[in-house]
Amino acid sequence: MESEKALHVVMFPWLAMGHLRPFLHMSKILAQKGHKISFVSTPRNIQRLPKLPVELAPFINFVALALPEVDNLSPHEESSMDIPISKYQLLKIAFDLLKSDLATFLENLRPKPDWIFYDYVSHWLPSLAADLGISTSYLCLFSAACMAFLGAPSFLMSGGDGRLTIEDYTVVPKWVPFPSCVAYHFHEVMRNMAGESGMESGTPDPVRFGASVGGCDLVLLRTSIEFEPEYFNLVCELYQKPVVPIGFLPQSSTSENNDCDEKWGFIKEWLDMQRVNSVVYVALGSEVVLTHEELVELAHGLELCGLPFFWVIREPAWSTHDKSQLSLLPKGFVERVRSRGIVHVGWVPQVKILSHLAVGGFLTHCGWNSVIEALGFGRVLILLPVMNDQGLNSRLLKEKKVGVEIPRNEKNGAFTRDSVVDALRIAMESQEGESLRARAREMRGVFGDGIRNDRYIDTVVTQLVNIRASHLKSDKKFLM
Numbered sequence: 001m002e003s004e005k006a007l008h009v010v011m012f013p014w015l016a017m018g019h020l021r022p023f024l025h026m027s028k029i030l031a032q033k034g035h036k037i038s039f040v041s042t043p044r045n046i047q048r049l050p051k052l053p054v055e056l057a058p059f060i061n062f063v064a065l066a067l068p069e070v071d072n073l074s075p076h077e078e079s080s081m082d083i084p085i086s087k088y089q090l091l092k093i094a095f096d097l098l099k100s101d102l103a104t105f106l107e108n109l110r111p112k113p114d115w116i117f118y119d120y121v122s123h124w125l126p127s128l129a130a131d132l133g134i135s136t137s138y139l140c141l142f143s144a145a146c147m148a149f150l151g152a153p154s155f156l157m158s159g160g161d162g163r164l165t166i167e168d169y170t171v172v173p174k175w176v177p178f179p180s181c182v183a184y185h186f187h188e189v190m191r192n193m194a195g196e197s198g199m200e201s202g203t204p205d206p207v208r209f210g211a212s213v214g215g216c217d218l219v220l221l222r223t224s225i226e227f228e229p230e231y232f233n234l235v236c237e238l239y240q241k242p243v244v245p246i247g248f249l250p251q252s253s254t255s256e257n258n259d260c261d262e263k264w265g266f267i268k269e270w271l272d273m274q275r276v277n278s279v280v281y282v283a284l285g286s287e288v289v290l291t292h293e294e295l296v297e298l299a300h301g302l303e304l305c306g307l308p309f310f311w312v313i314r315e316p317a318w319s320t321h322d323k324s325q326l327s328l329l330p331k332g333f334v335e336r337v338r339s340r341g342i343v344h345v346g347w348v349p350q351v352k353i354l355s356h357l358a359v360g361g362f363l364t365h366c367g368w369n370s371v372i373e374a375l376g377f378g379r380v381l382i383l384l385p386v387m388n389d390q391g392l393n394s395r396l397l398k399e400k401k402v403g404v405e406i407p408r409n410e411k412n413g414a415f416t417r418d419s420v421v422d423a424l425r426i427a428m429e430s431q432e433g434e435s436l437r438a439r440a441r442e443m444r445g446v447f448g449d450g451i452r453n454d455r456y457i458d459t460v461v462t463q464l465v466n467i468r469a470s471h472l473k474s475d476k477k478f479l480m
């Protein structure tokens with residue numbers, strides 16, 4: 001790369017592991033190409049990120065801004081994984097209050113950064129950056145299908161997004177011109193509403209999305225044209241502005257080299273003892289907490305199916321001993337499955353686990369990072385969406401025939417142990433599931449191919465350089 005084209009990019013992700021990590025990953029990829037990064041977040045979130053490889057450390061500067069205090073949010077509650085969904089709006093209030101410290105940081109940066117990449121929550125950032133002459137990109141970490149479902153920015157901005165009833169979210173929107181099953185189930189909308197109660201942050205999520213898309217110079221979407229061309233093209237039509245796919249930012253099994261190294265030893269030892277493609281990896285990301293009933297049915301399903309499994313259970317920071325996830329499992333479960341199943345509480349090196357040849361399938365909540373990581377290694381998916389965008393992703397993955405969804409009761413979301421067993425058997429063993437497994441294996445070439453995905457990044461960098469150059473040309477104040 002010619003040195004005069006090196007960019008300085010400020011990263012400002014939402015306070016959630018599923019957002020901080022891909023922003024960091026994007027930072028590392030740009031740093032590898034010689035660009036400079038200022039990664040802005042709160043102290044505890046920065047501390048929790050995987051350590052940088054030495055060769056990239058000079059290119060990435062972490063900037064810690066203290067999270068402003070708000071009522072009913074304790075000082076250590078800095079990320080969505082620290083709090084129940086009922087407190088998400090409080091975290092958004094605190095996040096919005098970072099605006100003035102971020103503005104001070106940006107004003108004092110010399111020379112001025114070229115770009116700021118922001119997340120969907122910071123709806124106030126485009127105008128702040130524009131005043132300072134910094135180009136803006138909304139780095140969107142959701143599938144194109146999900147963004148197409150949400151709709152055009154003007155629609156999102158108009159009074160909360162024009163959908164008035166729960167049922168409005170359960171149908172494919174009228175602007176989707178091709179056959180699609182991407183819409184929420186009733187119970188998914190209900191679960192999401194638990195995080196929106198009262199709109200305490202003053203800014204509903206649809207408005208945050210609409211302003212983030214509408215206000216930026218460039219939308220970067222973490223997807224590829226090969227996987228969901230119809231939805232990607234629809235997003236471009238809806239947005240009427242430059243939208244560039246960034247590919248999937250695939251990670252190799254060694255790219256998280258220092259993430260939970262000590263744990264990997266024992267996990268690998270266990271996986272090494274299992275047959276190729278035989279293990280179901282079960283994990284539900286950094287935010288989902290199952291209800292007691294769901295946890296019990298999932299446990300029974302895993303026990304009854306007879307397959308080897310590695311189940312990661314997240315113990316929420318706010319749970320007490322009698323409400324801990326482990327204590328809610330069926331009595332004697334861990335002992336009964338010990339010969340073929342591991343229940344692990346706490347953080348694990350997920351990418352390393354998914355890369356292991358013993359893992360055949362992934363029972364997932366359909367967080368977009370998890371989906372990308374699993375398909376990068378060609379693992380078939382058993383879909384158990386819970387909240388956020390997960391239901392939409394699940395429908396997309398079903399549509400693309402790379403996974404089987406565990407059926408739930410439409411109204412209350414209940415699922416049974418038998419439906420878990422059925423889905424697991426289809427995905428992992430039965431003749432019926434062979435085409436799903438084959439299609440998931442094919443996806444390695446789309447999600448996991450480093451060279452193919454790197455081409456997307458090269459296009460992104462060209463766009464960043466060109467758009468920035470045209471901004472500098474058209475407005476002298478950008479030259480400060």
Ligand SMILES: O=c1ccn([C@@H]2O[C@H](COP(=O)(O)OP(=O)(O)O[C@H]3O[C@H](CO)[C@@H](O)[C@H](O)[C@H]3O)[C@@H](O)[C@H]2O)c(=O)[nH]1
Pocket residue numbers: 016017018019021141142284285286287288312346347348349350351366367368369370371373387388389390
């Ligand atoms: O023990 C763990 C648990 C998680 N991870 C990593 O953490 C990330 C989790 O991301 P994701 O799978 O997307 O789940 P969430 O953290 O739940 O993600 C939130 O953010 C995603 C991206 O916007 C959304 O798709 C989800 O619905 C939303 O819940 C992934 O990279 C995992 O590899 C680990 O490495 N170890």
